[in-house]
Amino acid sequence: MLKKRIAQKLASHLPLSGEEIFQALEVPAHENHGDLALPCFILSRMLKQNPQQIAGEWAPKLTSDYWEVEAAGPYLNFKLNRPLVMEQYMSSNRDGAGFTAAPNIGQGKRVIIDMSSPNIAKPFGIGHLRSTMIGNALYHILRKIGYDTVNVNHLGDWGTQFGKQIVAYLEWGDDAAIAADPIKAYLSLYVKFHQEVENRPELELQAREWFAKLEAGDETALNYWNKFITDSKTEFQRLYDRLGVRFDHVLGESFYNDKMEAVAEELEQLGLLEESDGAMVVRLDDEGLPPCIIRKSDGSSIYATRDLTTALYRHDVMGGDKLLYVVGSEQTLHFRQIALVLERMGKPWSKQLQHVPFGLMRMNGQKMSTRKGKVVFLEEVLDEAVQHALLKIEEKNPDLADKHEVAEAIGIGAVVFGDLLHSRILNVDFNLADTVNFEGETGPYVQYAYARIQRLLTRAELEYGQQQADSTTYSFQEAADDYSWQLFKHLVAYPEALAQAAERSEPSVLARYLIECAQAFNRFYRHQRIFIENSSERTAKLELVKATGACLEEGLHLLGIRTPVEI
Template identity: 50%
Template structure:
């Protein structure tokens, strides 16, 4: 629809005393087709023209219709409604939608964006809770690339901290080496949960965990050997899950990577006289911004998360040459990032204004927050396997002869899980339900994928009749039916939806749009005959099919989903 809005600006400008931006800002899409394709509210002219909006609408309609033949205007109360002639404008919409890399732009050319996403913790399961940061971040990276930005993705692995001391203490007390080799993640989780259960009875365990982490920080050979083992099997497991999700990273750097970079940060803060003592700890006060002090050094002189994230931001700016830094991290970390970004500004880092936290709501189970230490984790693999199994069963029922059935089931099943998350606003809390996540009916990823597969099938059928896609012609009366016209108008909004999804960092904008495109196309498919006896009619309507599948395929890819040609 946005292409029509842009064309409406061109048509209206000769008749109104407003700039193109002012016109575009007030244009609306009528709620019903019979009210036109675009509506211009005449309130914007009432003060200048010293007339009522109703009178202005009537006057504009008369002047507009006297000068235009391809767009008709009607006054409706305070609105001027524009009706574009489908015979003249449908071919233009179709041509635009069939352009190479439709929806892509060069808006961000010359700017590098570093995106922090996923960031699971070593020696802990990759649960469904990790899906949010991973797939929201992946979709945003794709949207930035499609908009011309140079994108650098970083997986900031949690591979350091007192939790490793606790895990080592647990392993030395209750660990089974053979079990750890056979099932490292599950055995690590068992040990971690047991440690916290036992701590309730024996408080000395906490000290034991801290001693093991002290040994690790000070290079103890046994602690380092255990740590390297935990890291190696975890990374191997993570990579397997990422491969299923189709997610890759430019850099996978653990928190430990920044261990030797934090001292310089502390020294700089000290030189700039930003550090002050508070109960034996060293903090940067942020009272003037109404937020609590940022803890830099604990009372025992050790660093903490803010110190590490300051070093991380400085490294990404200086070494990765970032123009913008984005952190796709849960909303519960809002205060933490406010503190870190504020401290960067106190340090004189003007670029800190280009650091942004992209928060998202919690994923819960039965209304409760997931907790690794309590063992309340749903393994993502379990969810993906169940979704793929269900997808394969449906494919077996509907298309048993499909050659690459397992591959398609993987794409559709995983697509169901990912789309189910991305279609919701990222700030909403999600109460995870396996039955809901793997639903294949209604507003789902498989519905969009099935629609794309239907388009591919129509195009294949057209080719078996000797018709080639490059012969598609859109300059005919066959594009003027209500369903075809509505579908083309919907396709015309794709570039704007990509821009809007990126502007607000909301993949759900694009996901909801793809559902609308699918619904619009399926109405066209059911109401109008695509493959008819007329070659000219078939080619025109196959143009709508080809444009639809291009938008659906590109949109799904931007969200991190595949669009199988057969399902």
């Protein structure tokens, strides 16, 4: 990281540590003021001088081959020696590999990520994309910076809704329709149940009876339940395959059924349970929060009991040092309650339970509802995105080989990138036409920049052969123009973008970085001649091109997006 290198060099001249200087260094608002600026307020108290005086006195003392320095009021502005900095950095980072190196922040600590978690017999809607792909990106980003990442798909496979699903299946189920399209058929049955129950309240009673049978282990109820699970998992897997998402563990809510009573007993032994209107709760009044319900008045458990059990299992059995829950922002209160109850149980690691909330995804401003049948199926959105991409490819490159495979990568990549580019906490109003666009701040724009880089590198190999590949001699004396320099500065910022994305659990930081890097590359490409006679300058520029390709490729892959070499 360039800023860290400068901080380390300055540390040998200033009465500050490299870390203190690194934290203080700023990027000037105007490029003509320099590449980095050090505000001298940080030195004022130490040297007992005003910042402007310090800047004026220290500027001559900090002269170096590595930079020019001048005082500007209370600031020391550093203008780096572009050719020297670029040559030193590039020579130690051959083939772009050094640019994608990342700091070992995680140091092997295990992070368990709860993500995706669709409900059995319910559609995988466009709204499920958020938990799935935010979680997937964090899984890869955290692994890149040294964490041992484990992802868990916590399927919603338990609850009173299964009593309703069984009743609906027995009343109106059509096995042929279910075989043809299980999830849509099950959704239709679920919606019909809620429509019919208004006029036939006995259906609600039947649903409760069937769920009671399921909880009691009734064989017939279990057979229906297992059918719903098997059909749903098959359909979900098709979507995960298209999205390129893999799970280390797929554990439904039912996995914890036989483990919850021990947790309730521990809470009771610790004196944390209190009766409230017939229910057993852990009071959190001193935190200004409503009580956390552990047992309902009828003696049954609730999802808080299940999530406490899940957290304990992930820490004690799965060995999680940190537990992330990529779950919608509407569950913020719930996860605060869970963390506080764990803390009162004497679990010091409760501070490492982190909710990673995200906003709603809407279609044309409309919130989706499973119960009312207002769902936009993710698969239909992906299919449409792929068709849009195919039309664009037909316009740009009709003779492209494997165009359908490329369209799949572009279309799905567009949908994923379009989501991840937004700060996760914001609501997203999904617009397909804007998302599948080769111009603007989109996934296809970054993918196209990567494909252009591959064409340039292929041409270099064809025209200059192995001589170009083996060359270690290059000079940035003629390749330190503004466009090359701006691209270089974007490249060296890659590790910092990774670190920030991880620290904030915010994949949009990396997505935004990739957009800006692709933009810097395209400006460089438009304004610079690369294939020139001067082999030293040509090699220098091709090294920049190669490093850009490495950053774009890895960055997109960390976000779960494929990189076709030709579009």
